[in-house]
Amino acid sequence: MLRHHISHELRPQTTAHLAQTMAFLQLNTLELENTLINELNQNPALELVEERRCPTCGKKLSQGPCPTCARLTDDGAPVIYLSTRQSFGSHDGAAEEDRADSYEPHTRESLEEFILKQIAADLTREERPIAAYILLQLDEDGLLTEETVEIAAYLRAPLATVERVLGLIQHAEPVGVGARGPIESLLIQIEALKGTASENLRNLARAIIVDAFDLLARNDLRQIARQLRSPLATVELAARFIQRNLTPYPGRAYWGDGKTPSEDLPAYHEADVNITLQRRGTETPATLMVEIFTPLAGTLRVNPTLRAAMQELTDQDAGKQEKWAQAVERATLITKCVQQRNHTMRRLMEILVNHQKDFILNGDGSLKPLTRSVVAKTLGVHESTISRAVASKTIALPSGRIVPLSKFFDRSLSVRDRVRQIIEAEPRPMTDDEIADALSRDGIDVARRTVAKYRNMLGILPANLRHRPAGVPVVA
Template identity: 30%
Template structure:
């Protein structure tokens, strides 16, 4: 358990270093909902000055509100409203095709279905069959069981193409899914963490180049081979134990199987309120924490001299109350950071949220960071491993909002589908410019090829 009792500070030298408090906040930002709940449970167990308020009602895992028995009335009403609106907007519906309210309740989404949807959005149509085959080849732990060469032979395509689709699967899925062995699974997770600024300087080389030595605990041999200290190797091992897992889907037992039912739980819910879009950071409803009133009152009494305690008791109070306050502050800052990012996404991507993927704007994490006044790595950490529920009820990863090429490809597909005469790449560039996408002709040619669209002279 990390010690978060220390305050923020600078070393006497001119070089600024991250304080323990900032490190604790950064570590908390990157956690998924499940990991945060585990951290909260552990902190409550370790720190008597921190309390979780009890709730008589269980909370909906989808929206975070109190449930009535096994049903979330809020989600049910919202689903009924949307279904009714869709029925009113539809035409040609047979009179006997009556609306069944039970069908409006969100159906469970399997991991395989979720990945299939994301892969089909991200890949050209001709690669969808490969993606589906790869998904079907995942075992219950998330590993790819079939050899790439065998898959290529079965599908009558080249190995490089299979590798390209597999890489996309590994990129979109839970960290490690699609790996062919434990070593590759760990390397994928290390790469994911490095992208968001969570890393150890030696872990990648140790896992990639000294896998057998690591498994047999030959830390001295690893240190000598890499020219580092024994303690450096131990620190890398501790990083692996804290952040990595050997099986992509080991958490949650069989329910994480690609063929079994799993739920994507949103961290942020965006609702269409007609004239505006409204956001909610869902985790704020999932648990309620506070500084223990007993510890708070006792600390106050000791401070003003109303209560006499021993030096050891005073140190106990100071340590655990400071630690609890820091933990509560970091929880609030985490929620506030996620909220500010979501608000900016609404501002920049409102058309997409209302009208669909063709209106997805080109957006970078750096732009978001500049707009809300934080470092780009903060945005990366705050959006990692987190999901957003759109007004349409679709749940997408935060990274979905930063996929500029997805929107451009979609527009290219639309332009070509509706062309009267074949459009040249330069003409497509001009159409894209009119829609706010400034891309080079060679980029259009690349995206066109990825979509399987022939040049204008051959269409």
């Protein structure tokens, strides 16, 4: 999906601006920062003062939460404050002017960019577009749906070149992306683990994947052992190795639901919101520190000097006056937009954090169901506002996991969790029908078919395969 940046279409028409106001919300932080930097460069009326002020009380701040407004209370209420990254927008003098011309928007790093960066150095000029094309063809699991021959034909490039590029992609982090299917992906990943696992183990794992993949998916280890003429114990070991260290969907690893070794993988991008745990003293109530990243360090405002200078303009400078007036109007609008955005984000996070506190602290499984519309109601804004505020934003949990903010909204989660609990609790494997019954006894009425889906989402094998040491299944 290509990012759309909003262009310089901010012509002064006051009513149309209202629509633009909301548009600012949906921009993710980096994109907003880009537009703001652009604006700062070309609008003299807009000014960035280096100091940061508490959005609530207006006091100057150096860093972190406002000590007075968001003081660490002992009632356990989360502390929510706005913050900025220092990375971009060094905002002075000469460097600034360079930037104005050769400005290249910072976009959030997508999986594609993340990979491209790693292999860029190894690509020739001709290979670059090939790499770009391949990366765009990856599906959501990070797998390549198209054959290399087709790609070569389509791009009119030599097959060998295409395959070379693909090889580079496949060996970049996360290893295995760009494979033409789960099996190939797993094999690539095995190769990449050369140093860490014993030769025998890897060989067996490879054999299982190649010759008995479907059996593995069904967790039928006994049959695998027979077919490969290997001792069952060894096969179990290998299967375990596969399940623990490999994923058939490398592109998913990062979004994974905690089962995947995603904690070790580098984050593809930084989050828009950061939650940390602040332990105060020894008594338990640790405070949640919610840091909302806003674009640009400092505070936007309309340049007071310019505003003053405008008063002194004589009427014969009508042209200039008009021009400046527009600039000022536009600058005012933008600062208002940003303030609005910050305010909404703060209130939104307040609700979100309070509602999902357990999830933040205890991880998945403690998620409570929540819909955008109820938040919109309690917040008193339109639903679409929430949608925009949530869309394409991510949040870093105290555990270090980065998840999309939309994860906080899930209407069916409570039921899914009940399913998990029921399955974990029951001694004998229950069929989906029985689970459905059990649920209805709890007052939750869902169809049998739905239970099956939840089971799958949770990565739990069907009842008949689920006997004793049901390991974590390979296929989601």
